[in-house]
Amino acid sequence: MAERVAIILAAGISKRMNTLLPKVLHEVCGRPMLAYVLDACRKVGVVNIYVVVGFGNEQIKERFGQLKDTVWVLQEQQKGTAHAVLCCKEYLKDFEGQTLVLCGDGPLIRADTLKTLVEKHESDQPAATLATAVLNDPAGYGRIIRDAKGNIRGIVEDSDCTSKQLAIKEVNPSYYIFNNKVLFDAVQNVKPDNVKKEFYLTDVVSGIIAAGHKVLAVTAVRPDEARGVNSRVQLAAANKIMQRRIQQELMDNGVTIVDPDNTWIDIRAKIGQDTVIEPFTYIHGEVKIGQGCRIGPFAYLRHGTVLQNDVVLGVFTEVKNSTLADGVRARHHSYIGDAIVGRNVNVGAGSITANFDGKRVNRTNIGNDCYIGSGAVLIAPLDLKDGSQISAGTVVSQESIDKLGRKEQKD
Numbered sequence: 001m002a003e004r005v006a007i008i009l010a011a012g013i014s015k016r017m018n019t020l021l022p023k024v025l026h027e028v029c030g031r032p033m034l035a036y037v038l039d040a041c042r043k044v045g046v047v048n049i050y051v052v053v054g055f056g057n058e059q060i061k062e063r064f065g066q067l068k069d070t071v072w073v074l075q076e077q078q079k080g081t082a083h084a085v086l087c088c089k090e091y092l093k094d095f096e097g098q099t100l101v102l103c104g105d106g107p108l109i110r111a112d113t114l115k116t117l118v119e120k121h122e123s124d125q126p127a128a129t130l131a132t133a134v135l136n137d138p139a140g141y142g143r144i145i146r147d148a149k150g151n152i153r154g155i156v157e158d159s160d161c162t163s164k165q166l167a168i169k170e171v172n173p174s175y176y177i178f179n180n181k182v183l184f185d186a187v188q189n190v191k192p193d194n195v196k197k198e199f200y201l202t203d204v205v206s207g208i209i210a211a212g213h214k215v216l217a218v219t220a221v222r223p224d225e226a227r228g229v230n231s232r233v234q235l236a237a238a239n240k241i242m243q244r245r246i247q248q249e250l251m252d253n254g255v256t257i258v259d260p261d262n263t264w265i266d267i268r269a270k271i272g273q274d275t276v277i278e279p280f281t282y283i284h285g286e287v288k289i290g291q292g293c294r295i296g297p298f299a300y301l302r303h304g305t306v307l308q309n310d311v312v313l314g315v316f317t318e319v320k321n322s323t324l325a326d327g328v329r330a331r332h333h334s335y336i337g338d339a340i341v342g343r344n345v346n347v348g349a350g351s352i353t354a355n356f357d358g359k360r361v362n363r364t365n366i367g368n369d370c371y372i373g374s375g376a377v378l379i380a381p382l383d384l385k386d387g388s389q390i391s392a393g394t395v396v397s398q399e400s401i402d403k404l405g406r407k408e409q410k411d
């Protein structure tokens with residue numbers, strides 16, 4: 001088996017997104033788009049990933065940090081996708097293996113599809129293989145041009161298509177694998193002969209064919225993963241598709257989602273068997289929910305929330321960076337932030353942890369079997385012993401608890 005690397009193109013300015021943030025850092029269900037593409041590459045055994053960055057490259061590098069398998073390659077001027085690949089030449093000119101080329105703005109990519117692509121390339125041994133998709137609405141994508149025998153002849157960008165070519169429904173989702181030497185020979189010959197005057201990677205395909213090599217195109221990409229993200233509208237559409245996938249997997253794992261269309265769950269969330277998620281629940285960030293919990297309706301769970309088993313969180317309950325042990329109940333209008341809540345604690349309606357004193361975020365510890373009456377304000381930092389009873393409407397500070405303790409000792 002040949003050694004394999006990947007190039008991910010992520011340097012574009014992305015005029016259509018109208019953004020100051022590099023496009024590939026925009027998030028889909030809680031993760032930057034680029035993270036999905038990196039992960040998919042890793043699942044098909046690449047040894048190194050070359051990510052071409054340009055616009056906002058510092059931000060991208062800061063977000064991802066130093067990754068062991070990743071080289072950040074700078075494309076100073078964004079002259080097109082072929083030029084972006086050419087920027088990797090100094091790293092890859094002598095590499096004898098296979099090179100996958102993918103776009104950083106394709107977060108819907110599935111590793112299984114990449115596997116199909118790679119296997120086809122391994123078994124048929126062409127110079128290049130690309131995976132294509134058939135879309136009912138192909139507008140905006142490069143069209144796959146085939147000859148009468150069905151062999152691929154090239155790719156024509158949407159803006160360069162004739163009206164006849166515009167009707168072609170088979171498109172290029174930008175999933176390619178090349179024999180590396182062939183790729184770098186062809187990419188340096190690409191000319192900016194197109195409406196946008198850019199160096200197009202798509203022209204490499206016809207270049208390789210013209211040089212007498214074989215190129216294969218397999219229709220292996222499902223419509224729901226072919227969609228690239230070039231605009232905010234497409235970003236929202238990608239979020240919807242990914243959300244459906246996340247929920248599908250959770251449901252397959254035994255989680256009930258009462259109303260999938262009105263529930264939003266971050267890809268990083270983990271949810272245990274027989275937990276029920278009621279409508280209008282929003283789960284954002286790394287959140288872990290155990291088994292048999294009941295969440296929502298209208299619950300908001302934020303980064304760092306850990307719910308053990310049989311926890312019940314009801315309407316307008318927000319939890320952040322807190323661990324709630326088995327059997328905790330907070331059924332109505334509560335905020336629990338930066339807290340550790342012990343087993344079987346009942347948090348009454350409208351009770352909150354006042355965790356921010358204007359300068360610092362402080363922690364609250366609530367022992368096992370405590371009862372927090374309705375409308376209690378727990379001023380952090382605060383430590384409540386096991387079995388503490390807090391009356392409804394009380395404002396509790398550590399000072400007041402300590403005083404009470406001293407008074408009880410005197411009595």
Ligand code: UD1
Nearest residue numbers: 009010011012078079080081084104105141142172200228
């Ligand atoms: C590209 C393909 C098109 C395909 C579509 C799939 C080309 C010419 N077109 O079009 O056939 O249907 O993807 O989504 O390849 N980039 C760079 N440097 C550059 C220009 C772009 O790194 O100089 C990066 C972008 O950041 C982006 C990717 O390459 O991640 C693709 O560029 P984009 O402008 O989004 O191309 P599309 O018009 O989507």
Ligand code: MG
Nearest residue numbers: 105228229230
């Ligand atoms: Mg794109």
